[in-house]
Amino acid sequence: MSTSRISDCPGLRFGVEIELVVRSKRRKHTTFESLASEICQHLDKAKISSHIGSLSQKSNATETYHDWTIIRDSTLPSTPEENIFGVELVSPIFYFQKKHIWAVQVQKLWRVLESQFEVHATKECSTHVHLSPGNGPWSLNEAKGIAKATIFFERCIDALMPGHRRINPYCMSNRRNPEYNQLHVPLIFSNISQAESPETLGDHMCLCSKDSIHAQQTLHDEDFVHPHFRWNFTSLTERTRTIEFRQPPASKDAKDTITWILFAVSFAQWASERANTALDPTQTDGIADLYKYVMAGAQLSGVSNATMPGLLEKLFQGAKRLPVPRYDLKSMTEDEHDKMEMEGKKKGIPLDKYKELFAYV
Known part of the structure; x- marks a missing residue:
């Protein structure tokens, strides 16, 4: 991206997808639609425009997408009998340099979530960021x-x-x-x-x-x-x-x-x-x-x-480059698994932790 592009148009655009497991603090919702409706109501009171959408609608989003979309995520833990549902909150398209818009909306969104709902950032949840130039597609x-x-x-x-x-x-x-x-x-x-x-x-x-x-x-x-x-x-x-940057974990707060x-x-x-x-x-x-x-x-x-x-x-802070991984978890043989487990034991590292350091998918 050239310097002229940055001066001609406000840098990069982005959209963020926030995956969470959610339950209302005040109401019992036995369906996702009911919970999503309450989320939209509270967002509306906070002057954040939103609507209930679907995964197909998200995939067809266009540059005219101006509000937040509340989507049920079937890959996240949901327990309807306990009024708990996996929720994905999909942002509008923001211009990064307009921090007075996007940062304020993110903060307001999280104030609503924290005040009105029980929010669980489980290991199944993640945060995705979609990126594109401000004045057109990537070259x-x-x-x-x-x-x-x-x-x-x-x-x-x-x-x-x-x-x-x-x-x-x-x-x-x-x-x-x-x-x-x-x-x-x-x-x-x-x-x-x-x-x-x-x-x-x-x-x-x-x-x-x-x-x-x-x-x-x-x-x-x-x-x-x-x-x-x-x-x-x-x-x-x-x-x-x-x-799309898909690796970040679940967000716990703004x-x-x-x-x-x-x-x-x-x-x-x-x-x-x-x-x-x-x-x-x-x-x-x-x-x-x-x-x-x-x-x-x-x-x-x-x-x-x-x-x-x-x-x-x-x-x-405190981060150190990780070693080159050695084990492919997708096609690992039983012998390789045993070898990995033994290596971990020799180093005093539990198997799950050793996988996180030396394996990949």
Whole structure:
């Protein structure tokens, strides 16, 4: 993204999807529609426009989407007899530089949730951020820059996540997909550089293994393209024309949601402008470099409020780059499982924790 684009139009646009498990504090709802109606009522009182939608409606969202959409998420834990439902709150499309609009709405949204509802950020929940330029779709060169940066910094970004988001099949590793797993980073960069279209780039970045749970669900017996990766590039060719950051965990409050928006936008802003020339694929990524580039992206994006860069600093506090993973949980044999368990025991690390450090999906 060129400097002129930033001056001509307000930087990047984004939409955020917040997944939560919700129960009303004051009413008993036996259906999702009843709960969603109460959420909309409280949002309306807070002067936040919203409506009850569906997953199909979300997938068909357009640039004219102006309000929040409340959607039932069947992948999240729901217990209707206990008045508990999995809920996805999908934001309108925001311009990042208009913080006086989007940050205020996120804060108001969370005040409503915290005051009127019991909100549970379970491990099944996550926070997704969709990204696009402010004045049109990503250029192929910009998308390639982001793709290279996600590959290069994957284990550093993994270090910013809770362990369960490193081995979750709904945010699989782009670096360890069937297209790239056996390649060194310089060859991956070359492959990305040679992509002739956004569709080709998405196919390479989001190739899903025939051994994955998604292949089992869709009856694929060969590798195929699927959106459930840390960074989803398949939507580059869909109506929204976005790049989706799917790895962040559930937001527990407004600060969490704002932090992941800040990180995603800042990382993508820098990567789209600088990664093609700044990253050396023969070198090893480091947390200090990622932090430097994310903070540079924040500055490029126009982040001037001292509180917001403070959130990014807190995200990086104490983080260390994770080791290269060695075990593919999708196709692990019994012998490999036993070996992994024994390695963990020798190091005094419980198996679940060892998986989070040394395995991938």
